[in-house]
Amino acid sequence: MPAMRWEGETLDAERRWLQKPLRSSGGFGIAELPLSASERGPGSTVYAQERVDGSPCSALFLFVPAPILLGTCVQLIGEAWLNAPPFRYCGNIGPLPADNAMTAELGRIGSALQSFGLRGLIGIDFIRTNDGIRVLEVNPRYTASVELYERANGQSLMAEHCIAFSPKGWQYSVRGNAPGSQQIHGKAILYAERTFAVPADHPWRGPDFADIPTVGSVIPAGQPVVTLFASADTEPECRERLMELARASAPR
Secondary structure (H helix, E strand, O other), X not given: OOOEEOOOOOOOOOOOEEEEEOOOOOOOXXXXXXXXXXXXXXXXXXXXXXXXXXXXXXXXXXEOOOEXXXXXXXXXXXXXXXXXXXXXEEEEEEOOOOOHHHHHHHHHHHHHHHHHOOOEEEEEEEEEEOOEEXXXXXEOOXXXXXXXXXXXXXXXXXXXXXXXXXXXXXXXXXXXXXXXXOOEEEXXXXXXXXXXXXXXXXXXXXXXXXXXXXXXXXXXXXXXXXXXXXXXXXXXXXXXXXXXXHHHXXXX
16 A cells, blocks of 8 residues: 555655545545655644555455455546546446456455455455555445446345345355446546536436436535436446536536
């Protein structure tokens, strides 16, 4: 995992660092730490984490208690086409086609996590680099990407989560994608570019939209507006469809 530093610990000035709040989620409050902070280190309400170049991704496991890797997704982080602030979580695309090297490395990570007695759905956020996987965090819960796996294989993973806690959970195995369902699915969170009141004639209707705001509610600039969904045969095509949907449905 990337190096981390806490209050009172100095930072290596030869590395790049991010400042992350102790009480936050979804990328809220993350910012670059200036080099001038290297001598004094992070403050009492934040920690510092080394910035690593690569592709932000996530993996989903079901621990029963042995870890079953359900798949991986690309994470959308700070995307300008979604008006998302830097470092802000704004969606996922997947599940991605199997990659043998990454699957093997995630399998080793899952085996290591098994020693903590985890059970049920477990998400892992990581950076995929040229040298392999750098784990950012482990989320022992139903994660934001789960609904994409549910769309892909046509089954409720909350039901699988519950079964994993049953006395016979260790006997359970998750089936793969439903027959003929090999599409890539994507979700994207559209953020408000400016403060606005939701009009009665808003465009967010139908199965491509969720988390639809109430008519008349005021959404401040930089806050989430609505969630978009799309599917395609490949990850680049799915991303392009999400981008088209974002352009067509952005608040006027």
